[in-house]
Amino acid sequence: MAKRDYYEILGISRTASAEEIKKAYRRKAKELHPDRNGNNPEAEAQFKEVNEAYEALKDPQKRAAYDRFGHAAFEGGMGGGGSRGGGGFGHADFASAFSDVFDDLFGDFMGSRGGGRQRASRGSDLRHNLTITLEEAYSGLQKTIKVRSAVTCTACQGTGAASGAEPQHCPTCSGMGRVRAQQGFFTVERTCPTCAGLGQIVNDPCRECGGAGRVEKERALSVNIPAGVESGTRIRLSGEGEAGLRGGPPGDLYIFLDVARHPLFERDGINLFCRVPVKMTTAALGGDIEVPTIDGGRSRVKIPAGSQSGRQMRLRGKGMPALRGGAVGDMFIELAVETPVNLTPRQKELLREFERESESQDNSPESASFFTKVKQFWESMKG
Known part of the structure; x- marks a missing residue:
């Protein structure tokens, strides 16, 4: 029986790009894989047919030969599907073809793509918890914090090598940071045991950092805390996290704020609540009282005669500023009529x-x- 056209098998045109060929193969391979087609006796043969077509078309030279001579270009073993001689498409070629798609599907997860990039990996992000007062949350402030983290070693400039020497390519993984092992149809990839995935080795490590390229150090950082922040507000300091490995970029520092409880005020968003004790006579006869405000000032409040416990009175614009938008909340006074004690x-x-x-x-x-x-x-x- 005449063999089907390779382009027809993959469902692509003869002008398809290399990327289009790979996408078509990936789609067909997933669709026809024998493990997913147990009830289809023809799936295995079709799966091999797809792999044969991809093996021929993914290589520019083989594709050019096929475009010119058709299947005759591979007579003598190249297109036979089982031959190991004469450049044929044998078991190793199938594994190589499927490995391309395996890398495409799982390469980013396993780190196979560009494994050498790990040689200059980004530093870790850091978290710092900071407690401030309600008054500081009201006005905002510039605060200095101390953070201990890994910083770039100044002795070796982050290379990890002593005396200005440069790290060498790892001979085990050729600088990729990953090594591969063939297991049947699949290529299994793992972190290189020699360089721990860095792709480089240091023959003469720096004495200051022991070859790590980083040292622990306490740093003083200035943090701008805007007015209106609440508990749980997160402030990001870009580039202030841990230094990267082998000269990689540093991570970020995230400051999580916690506003401490206040002895006088309770906060609800941008509004403040203050419970104010009132003498029984003042509540009965009426009068004026002074109440504190969060800015450190005082406000005079008129108490109507006959006021009861729980009555609320509003002081507009005496609450907290909004973090965004420029709005200002109100302050609510809750009266608590006090029964006199220790009477004469x-x-x-x-x-x-x-x-x-x-x-x-x-x-x-x-x-x-x-x-x-x-x-x-x-x-x-x-x-």
Whole structure:
């Protein structure tokens, strides 16, 4: 039976680029792989046909020969599928073809692509937790922090080699940082055991860093904390993380802020809440009180006569600034009417006199309403 056209097998045109050929092969190989087509007896033969077509078309010289002479270009073994001589497409060629797609599918995950790039790998990101006061969150500040991390060794300039020597290519992996082993149809890749994936070895290591190219050091960094930050706000300092290996770029430093609890104010977003004790006489007769504000100032608040515990009063624009947008929150005063303690005999007598005077008057409407409901409840239970 006449062999099918290789372009037809892969479903591509004769003008297809090398990338289009690889994509078509990857798609067909996944579709026809025998492991995924157990119920299709023809899948294995079709899978081999696809691999044969890809092996011929991925190589520019073989493709040129096929375009000129067709299948006759490979007579004598090249296109036979089982021959090992005369440049034929045998087991090793199949493994090589499938390895290309394996790299394409899993190369980024396993690090096979550009393994030599690990020679100058990026440094790790760092985290630093910083606690500030509510007043500092209100006004913003410039703060100096101390961070201990790995920095580039100045003695060897990050190369890890002493006396200005340059690291050498690893002879095991030829500088790629990865080594391959053939296992059946697959090429398995792992980190080079000689250079630990760096692609380079240091014959004469630097005495300061022991060949690591980095040393531990404490640094003082200035951090700009904007007004309006909240707990959980993250500030990124680019390039202030750990130094990279073999002269690679440094990582970043992330500062996570925590705003400490305040003895006077509770925060909810951009609003502040302050619980203010009020004397019983002031709550009953009315009056003025002074309350603190987060900027360190004072605000005078008028207490209406007959105010009860839990009553809230708003001071507009006395809250926290928004981190973005320029808005400013409000401050809410919650009154807490305080019952007097440690009374003198005279004070007790005055309160008893007040109680006698108020028996015939409706001075406590909330209390009267509550006990009316209690009486109705008891009567309903009896019924």
